[in-house]
Amino acid sequence: MSASNKQATPHLGGVLQNYIGGRFVDSGQHFANVNPVDGSEINKVSEATLSLVDEAVVAAKAALAGEWGQLSDNERSVLMHKVADGIEARFDEFVAAEMADTGKSLWQASNIDIPRGAANFRVFADLAKARSGECFKTDTADGQQALNYSVNKPLGVVAVIAPWNLPLLLLTWKLAPAMAVGNAVIAKPSEDTPATATLLAEVMHEAGVPAGAFNLVHGFGPNSAGEFLSQHSGIDAVTFTGESGTGSAIMKAAADNVKALSFELGGKNAAIIFDDADFEAAVAGTAKSVFTNGGQVCLCTERVYVQRSIFDKFVAALKEKAEALRIDWPEDASTDMGPLISHKHQQKVLSYYQLAKEEGATFITGGGVPSFGDKRDQGAFVEPTIITGLPETARCIKEEVFGPICHIAPFDTEAEAVAMANDSEYGLAATVWTTNLQRAHRVAPQMETGIVWVNTWYLRDLRTPFGGVKLSGIGREGGAHSLSFYSEPMNICIKL
Numbered sequence: 489m490s491a492s493n494k495q496a497t498p499h500l501g502g503v504l505q506n507y508i509g510g511r512f513v514d515s516g517q518h519f520a521n522v523n524p525v526d527g528s529e530i531n532k533v534s535e536a537t538l539s540l541v542d543e544a545v546v547a548a549k550a551a552l553a554g555e556w557g558q559l560s561d562n563e564r565s566v567l568m569h570k571v572a573d574g575i576e577a578r579f580d581e582f583v584a585a586e587m588a589d590t591g592k593s594l595w596q597a598s599n600i601d602i603p604r605g606a607a608n609f610r611v612f613a614d615l616a617k618a619r620s621g622e623c624f625k626t627d628t629a630d631g632q633q634a635l636n637y638s639v640n641k642p643l644g645v646v647a648v649i650a651p652w653n654l655p656l657l658l659l660t661w662k663l664a665p666a667m668a669v670g671n672a673v674i675a676k677p678s679e680d681t682p683a684t685a686t687l688l689a690e691v692m693h694e695a696g697v698p699a700g701a702f703n704l705v706h707g708f709g710p711n712s713a714g715e716f717l718s719q720h721s722g723i724d725a726v727t728f729t730g731e732s733g734t735g736s737a738i739m740k741a742a743a744d745n746v747k748a749l750s751f752e753l754g755g756k757n758a759a760i761i762f763d764d765a766d767f768e769a770a771v772a773g774t775a776k777s778v779f780t781n782g783g784q785v786c787l788c789t790e791r792v793y794v795q796r797s798i799f800d801k802f803v804a805a806l807k808e809k810a811e812a813l814r815i816d817w818p819e820d821a822s823t824d825m826g827p828l829i830s831h832k833h834q835q836k837v838l839s840y841y842q843l844a845k846e847e848g849a850t851f852i853t854g855g856g857v858p859s860f861g862d863k864r865d866q867g868a869f870v871e872p873t874i875i876t877g878l879p880e881t882a883r884c885i886k887e888e889v890f891g892p893i894c895h896i897a898p899f900d901t902e903a904e905a906v907a908m909a910n911d912s913e914y915g916l917a918a919t920v921w922t923t924n925l926q927r928a929h930r931v932a933p934q935m936e937t938g939i940v941w942v943n944t945w946y947l948r949d950l951r952t953p954f955g956g957v958k959l960s961g962i963g964r965e966g967g968a969h970s971l972s973f974y975s976e977p978m979n980i981c982i983k984l
């Protein structure tokens with residue numbers, strides 16, 4: 489659409505650039521993007537300076553006042569579908585870039601991460617177009633009545649700050665609704681996963697998204713692009729997914745300008761397995777909820793509570809599943825688990841394995857680093873790990889590890905299981921396994937979380953409310969909730 493969108497785009501392998509006002513920009517200040525499989529450097533990344541972030545804000549405001557701000561709902565919807573088409577047209581490149589940055593398996597990147605990146609644009613393009621407003625007829629003293637109706641306006645310039653665990657999926661989960669309702673966005677992917685966001689900038693460019701409607705800045709958090717965005721007086725809202733501590737820092741930085749905030753934060757999710765559960769389904773589902781993506785999904789289970797009569801049998805069955813996981817090269821179609829995201833995160837997860845030993849845990853399986861005898865020994869791998877025997881007060885029960893580890897504890901009564909599951913500062917997701925329908929309906933609403941799955945895990949419908957309570961977040965996204973956060977409703981009252 490924009491004439492300025494004719495510039496040739498850069499490709500992966502050299503320096504991943506920022507994308508500001510429809511142009512790819514190199515700050516000249518670079519950091520390394522490292523492959524966690526073997527510690528090798530994939531490419532360099534151009535770190536956005538404060539003045540580049542300022543430029544992105546100026547470009548975003550100009551887009552709102554210009555071509556982007558003039559588009560009809562239908563035209564924006566068509567463009568968002570074109571972006572989804574663009575992701576699908578370059579599917580293999582996106583999959584390869586996501587795998588290189590994260591080490592996640594081919595299966596996961598090509599069945600979950602990249603398809604959901606495209607789906608996020610399609611779903612919100614359709615929902616935004618179909619949205620209706622409120623309308624009330626109001627009685628007046630003269631009997632003539634008044635008509636009140638609401639219109640939805642975009643918030644303005646929205647900063648999207650994303651984590652590394654599901655890079656394209658989580659970035660687009662916020663970008664798509666924000667853009668579908670007409671905001672101009674500045675995206676900041678994690679410093680550990682800059683590649684698919686850069687490919688997305690190329691797709692936006694190729695799709696003809698008007699200059700300044702989508703901007704990309706690379707960098708870190710403190711004293712870098714993340715902090716520059718959260719403090720910036722020209723930004724109207726910050727939507728963030730990441731650690732609870734980072735959410736707190738962003739909240740402080742955003743306070744002076746009273747920005748709108750949406751936070752999807754950490755978790756310490758519980759699974760409750762009752763003795764009336766379908767045993768095989770509960771074991772398979774729990775293995776998935778603990779070990780998917782190396783435990784690096786905010787919704788992953790780290791605390792498992794099992795009714796005492798099936799406790800020993802369940803621990804043995806989950807051990808068998810953990811030991812059967814294939815930890816291998818990401819591109820191998822049969823690989824279940826790759827490395828963790830980085831050596832830094834590997835050290836964090838291993839420090840919790842060590843802490844569990846010091847706190848007196850029994851290791852059912854794992855607890856160390858796998859050995860390959862090849863260059864993967866320089867990678868960020870850890871073993872899938874199951875522990876038991878810790879008191880509920882232990883730090884390993886209270887703190888988010890964000891790795892392939894769970895603690896399993898027995899319980900006797902339903903009330904005890906509910907109390908143990910809820911005894912957490914976090915409140916993102918819970919999983920309940922039972923074939924008793926009344927119990928399912930009784931227990932699920934008692935969970936102090938934003939999401940409960942019964943007899944399944946990570947079954948997502950993008951129209952449903954998504955988010956957490958307590959330290960796990962503020963607000964809800966998903967479907968109408970996303971459209972609502974990214975819009976400013978305005979009431980118009982007409983006296984008839």
Ligand code: NAD
Nearest residue numbers: 650651652677678708709714715730731734752753754786
């Ligand atoms: P993180 O908080 O370290 O970083 C997330 C993003 O914030 C990165 O882009 C980073 O550069 C940026 N950042 C860091 N410090 C900042 C600061 N002071 N100001 C502004 N930006 C800053 O999180 P992570 O390690 O990338 O991701 C893992 C965490 O994310 C886990 O806690 C996990 O539970 C959480 N998570 C939550 C959800 C959810 O939906 N609730 C989803 C995925 C991940």
